[in-house]
Amino acid sequence: MTDTQRSLRRPLLGAALSAAALGLCGLSPNLLAAGKRRVSVREEEIEPGRYRDNAQTRAFIDEMVTRHGFDRGTLESWFGQAVYSATVARLILPPTTPGRKSWRAYRSRFIEPIRINAGVRFWQENRDTLRRAEAEFGVPASVIVGIIGVETIYGRDMGTFRVIDSLSTLAFDYPSTPNRDARTTLFRNQLADYLLWCRDTRTDVFSVLGSYAGAIGIPQFMPTSLREYAVDYDGNGRIDLRNSPADAIGSVGRFLQLHGWEANRPVVWRLAADEGSRGIAAAAADGEPWPTRTLNQLTRAGLKLDEPVDLVREGETGVLVVDLPTPDQPTEYMIGLRNFYVLTRYNRSFFYALAVYQLGEAVKAAMG
Incomplete structure (x- = not known):
């Protein structure tokens, strides 16, 4: 039996963090969608050598050589050492029996004492950097703290899969699903950006660990976002989202700024509790994440806010x-x-999005 035919099990050091639909990752960046699920994995099932002589890999290598000037021998060496991860292929699938969405259950996973206390420590330890990012990008420190807390509990759970293995598996062996073609294209693009980033930054392609979907570091950036939005915020000459809280803070702030964050503006307004306002909100809820109406349209229909909002100005x-x-x-x-x-x-x-905002607000309140 050759190593290409042998399935092995490789220990993992901790829980894997998931990413299901294409959230920021839009791939806006991170590749984490409707809700992250946390999966305990003690060992990873792998198949070495699967990509050493593989038709899909050869076509990908041809493209990287032609479009990006990679050395063919280097790519062949990398993919000869990359492994197929059956664990990654299994974890990327949606739950076989998806439960009904529950905001209260979801919220309780993130707005809770352990995460809030960890957020307070993170804010205290990085107070000056958060203040600088807030001034430079216009994004409140609480929002940056909220994102990092929801993503990895401030660097505690960053994932233990080799990114080269995760992305190779999902680029060349994405499981059979209705959206397989789109997801395969997505992950091939992420794999290309990962290799480009490694080449540009002289990073060992086998040294980077991340989630099973290939998200990297404290803020869980996918490679495309890493290349487009990450910054060297500690000024040491390199971007390190896994070990540098400053780089993570600056990168999150820059990402939000470049996606249109409006400084000194609210995130949400509370709705009044009357049945009329609730009914109007229910009728207007279309699931779209972008503003599709004006406040006037809702208030003229009778919706009321539980906020001191200047309805004329707004x-x-x-x-x-x-x-x-x-x-x-x-x-x-x-x-x-x-x-x-x-x-x-x-x-x-x-x-x-709301859990991020509310976690940040809870940490800010706990700061006193």
């Missing part, structure tokens, strides 16, 4: 209805503004 503000269902409970609603939409560029899920 009347033409673009808004969206954020619906937050919980099984066997009345659906909750909020009014999202432009900055809520920008958070969905990191991850398209309404649950995710």
